[in-house]
Amino acid sequence: MKCACGKNEATIHEIVVVDGVVQEKHLCPECAETEGISPDPHANIASLLAKHAQPSPAGPSLSGPVAPRRPPSVRSVRCSACGTTFSQFKNEGLLGCADCYKAFEFPLGPLLERAHDGATHHVGKIPRRALAASRGGDLPIEALLGSLEERAERLATLRKQIAEAVAAEHYERAARLRDELRALGSAPSSPGADLPEDRPEA
């Protein structure tokens, strides 16, 4: 594809949404520089953001009330901590830092589900020291286990997995999942603290 200047090949592609209108720009590096669009991910983020009066949001959390299915600007979503764009992540297959998981939480969701057999939440080990600290009262356990909504979602997932295991007569597996459900459910102020005792022994 040629750049708008008609001279060079367009190597920088930017998609911006302003007032719901999608604006595409396909530029060569020279024109991009003139327009103030930097291909360098390490460029000053603040100055980049300042150029776009309406920076595309990192995407609402999945538990948020109204989430548009896929914002057209998703490829240009940028992690404010390390400068990685979602488009860059799609090309390289690697995220740039821990904050990318927050910045790309919305577009990452479907990718994770595909990669992990439909799973959306972590189940399993939690860093011990962080957990111990939470028990000592320094850190609310919610900070480790997620918001009430997130935990409710995890509990629902576990219940579903238990039901599937029981249906397939995998009782040992069901018991194991059940233990996990209990561990999660016994956390203070958990929505699953009053679980019925439906241990799936056949």
Next chain:
Amino acid sequence: MNEKPRQPAEPDPNQPGQTALELINTGAEWLRGTGRACDVVVSSRVRLARNLAGFPFMPRASRVDRQQIVDLCHHKLVEAELADRLLWIDLREVSRLDRNLLVERHLISQAHARGKIGNHSVTGGRTGEDEPRAVAVGLPGERLSIMVNEEDHLRIQVVKSGFALAEALTEIDTIDDRIEARADYAFHPRFGYLTACPTNVGTGIRFGVMLHLPALKLTGDIEKVTRAANDMSLAVRGFYGEGSEPLGDFFQISNQTTLGKSERVLLHDLEHEIIPKVIEYERVSRRQLLERRGEAIADQVHRALGVLTHARLLATDEATRLLSQLRLGVAMGLIEKVDQQVVHNLMLLVQPAHLQRASGRNMTQAERRIARAELVRNRLAEAMTRRT
């Protein structure tokens, strides 16, 4: 390579190569050829992908970041007393040959040897042999290895001989706790342990069982195993893991999903449901082969032994293929003069870097064929004299 005592100390520029030789001579525990189901299972490994909080992941980590991560990990890992002796190897300080030797011993990945970030190509990312990176190896036995600055800041691996996933998990869990007691990991309540590649996020765990499946390969039923494994979100890979071809009928089966299933559930699926079925399938196929084509099988494994004990020129592929057949003969009780440990050790010793290290010099391919044949002849002759 430099050997480190438990206390952090200045790098000790002692004779490079000494440690490589020591590794070859002391041997790795997983090569023993002992343990549960060792007729079919060579080894069981568990690895954890972990990143340190406060540092960018590898693709965005500057050279300074990477050096700081190496220094920090060196200090913390040594301090954590993770093994009787922890060998700290700064990969910039060792020769390419010794880095290849570590790859052949499954202590580091090919990408790590070359200073690349996993199997990914990162635009503008710093990759190359000069990139700050290291590996820590637990001695004796090489059960533990920790790659620093591969695709993630830490890739912790525990390997055991035979079918021992549960034991490997217990061991790596303790090691992980000891490290975590000294360093903050990147963790997110929803996503779990955060990794550079989202395919590892969650538990960051990968169980891998290396199986020797010559009978299933021979009958063609290996295709069924591969298809069934893929249906269960498991990967079937070759002797050297991701991207490697099956070599000498050795296959690695490992989980691919890391999110939404706890370590214990994954372990249970592999240890009690999937792997035992594959083991049984291979055993049944071996028995059937013996019943239906007993003479042909006996002929094949004895021919393999014959070539290995008499050949004057051996290429790596041929040696590996013959050693695989020899292993089958030993496992089926057709050959009693050799034990599995000898076969496993030879599987590594015939690889190019091992061969050159053991011979003490760099060689051309033609020279290696001669040296390889000689080494195999000598080792087998020695082993057979010991047994009789």
